[in-house]
Amino acid sequence: MGALSRLTGDPIYESVALRALRKLWSMRSSLNLVGTTLDVTTGQWIGYSSGIGAGVDSFYEYLFKAHILFGKEDFWRMFQSAYLAVQKYFRHGPWYHEADMRTGKATYWQLTSLQAFWPGLQVLVGDIAAANSSHREFFHVWQKFGVLPERYLLDHQIIHPTEKYYPLRPEFAESTFYLYQATKDPWYIEVGESIVNSLNSYTKVEGGFASIRDVNTMQLEDHQHSFFLAETCKYLYLLFDDSFLVDRNIIFTTEGHPLPVLSSWHEKLPEAYIPANWTFPKSENQRRRRESAMTLQVCPATTLSPNHGDQQIESACHIPDVRGDHRCLSDEDCGVDSTNCRKRSCSTASYCGLWLVT
Template sequence: MGRFLLVVVLPLLLILLAFANSRASAFPRAKKLQMRDKVRKMFYHAYDNYMAYAFPHDELKPLTKNFTDSLSELGNLNLEYLPQNYNGSALSLIESLSSLLVLGNFTEFERGVMWLSENLTFDVDARVNLFECNIRVLGGLISAHILASENKNWFSNSSYNDRLLHLAQDLGQRFLPAFETPTGLPYAWINLKHGVMENETTETSTSGCGSLILEMGALSRLTGDSRFEGAALRALRKLWNMRSSLDLLGTTLNVLTGEWIEYSSGIGAGVDSFYEYLLKAHILFGSDEYWDMFHSAYLAVQKYFRHGPWYHEADMRSGKATYWQLTSLQAFWPGLQTLVGDVAAANLSHREFFYVWKKYGVLPERYLLEHATLHPTEKYYPLRPELAESTYYLYQATKDPWYLEVGESIVTSLNSHTKVDGGFASVRDVSTMQLEDHQHSFFLSETCKYLYLLYDDSFLAGRNFVFTTEGHPLPVRSLWHERLPEAYITSNGTSFKTNRRSPLSSQVCPETIRGAKVESACHVPDLRVNHRCTSDAECGIDSSSCRKRTCSIAGYCGLWRFIH
């Protein structure tokens, strides 16, 4: 019997390999190396101009070759309470450290680490956005510290002394007063020197409360100080307890009362990284509590926000659609779907985002789905990375060379429309390609990084990382997957689960609206994240077709019975 199976399967494998090789030949290795070098030049054009004209200030103004101390301005739409004597925190350098390692530049990485170790301080009278400072500064420092401490041979005199971790711990301690609220939900703003300001706004976003766990959790694991992870997890649990009966959350809320302010929500601005961090926290820390929250939230998104390959916004209380619009931040979603194994649905959504990119040359901040046109005011493109990020994940999952072609199109557009003598400029209006004098730090930490990894992922060889929402790599460590002591984080909420319930036990059959099947309610993940199986019962349901996946003779879940 074994020999018979070998005779049958081997020709099939040869056919599949021949098909894969023919697809791969559409984008030969020489061209991949050429594209890698183009992205490398992009990064250094942005980085070198920052170092020449803006460092040690926060971000570069590429049109005027000047600087902006923008850490106090991020999220501050009205530019209120700006500090008088704040001279920057070298934000773009912090954001660039892990990208320098991805590109293999150990010398510049060491130089940056040494400068920060000797010069950076957070004892400054500056009001900053907790979410932005967490993902950009704290995340950048923690990631760079881990990479530096694991590879001290990169340093010419082996002199790294954990200074970045000390800086991260100091910053984390300055965050803690923001969590001192009746609900445990943090204020959106914190003064690094004086704590929460008098008469501070009590409004924050779902992302602002629910996207802190990776960085603050990692900080606790590295320092042994449970306060950081405890504060972030309490806020996350409180936020999850505020969900509606449909497992949906709103966009903005009051941190003192725990009441929702904006009930309309989606997968874009104000909410996006909440979903991202539920899944990534499960991967990084191993707790099924995060998986259970993510699984319920993901199914709710697919059920109430999805319309074919597009995602609209809906009221968290009723699930009824509110705004039919694509936002550029939504483009992270196909990457998240790829991580959870919902690759078919990810591919469909990704193609729609790329369609809009091709239509305008870049991805506008908002695109009105009902009218297939630009939003009247939000026509800008600030060098966002989300489409490149999802392209990278989908290529890693499928090895389909079409995604390499998508990356090439993105690189060509960025060089054609946003590259200037002093760096890369944001686009103020995608209909005219009028530029804005701002090079955001995430262009260095994310956009260039994901495009580079698309063509050269050698940095990841033999290692497992979770990328934060700002593109900072955190290693997946088995030590961090150990069950925490009961006293580690006090909680009256959901406890850690010891027995994992199969997602197949959830009933997520498609509902009907006026007799039409709703595809968005179909997705059920496979039992195992690597999609291995021993029987059909361990396979989930495909969201794009609503068909049950089956277990192949090779032990993988897929739509094998529907392949023609």
């Protein structure tokens, strides 16, 4: 909508989109988490389980992409708060489970295919290590079944009994494309080849490609979503031939459409439709410093900002241990230390910590 306003010169499209965004952000919990489904009649959340998958994925994606496109600090501050909350309450090693938006307690331990967009978003943020870690787990599940099932129960290591389909979704291919662009690691080309081979082996039919009804049996259904051409094929093509990107500064929408990143789009919005009661303070000396661990690997978890007096910088590198008492069975139970951003490991005494290796 913001791009449409820039292209037409009519501010109404961006105005109503900002109004909706402002309303959603005002409904976040005290933990800076938002739900996934709203009752459009009452304006209240339907359930309180939150995550990064269906119902909320594009919210996170557009907060940061809007900042890239339009340069507004408000978008950055919302995204930074939301990203830190995701890392604190959803992340479990390389996985992201769901949690109650009010308490942060885990609700559903499951992988959903829509979550596979997250590593691609982390590439844009600059959190490459975390993106690579999650992407490899998605690929492990892909290899296990030949494609990515819609929902996989992490706590039971089985496919969800009713959501066992694969509708040719693009998110895993999208993140593979972004990670290759960021690292130029040929391993991601191999992942892309695996995706293409699976599509040709399991989904190709006369006249196109069909969704898979059941990944256990590879039974097909007579349906090909439009996002297969708009996104899945597009990201796979760009993975192997990125000449389209040469000398272009673009950002892809959540539906895979390229938009130009133009300096002229970074102009301030007309005062007539800047939100009157925006959640964040407008005074520059009240703002939290923009740089965080997401851009500068800032450690420790909080440190004084030289530019803003007593303002502090939050570190996104901190990942708590799985257990509050820091006991562990393996290194996977240990997080990332907030003081120096180093991965903690499990000692022979079964406690997480930073151990000197000689």
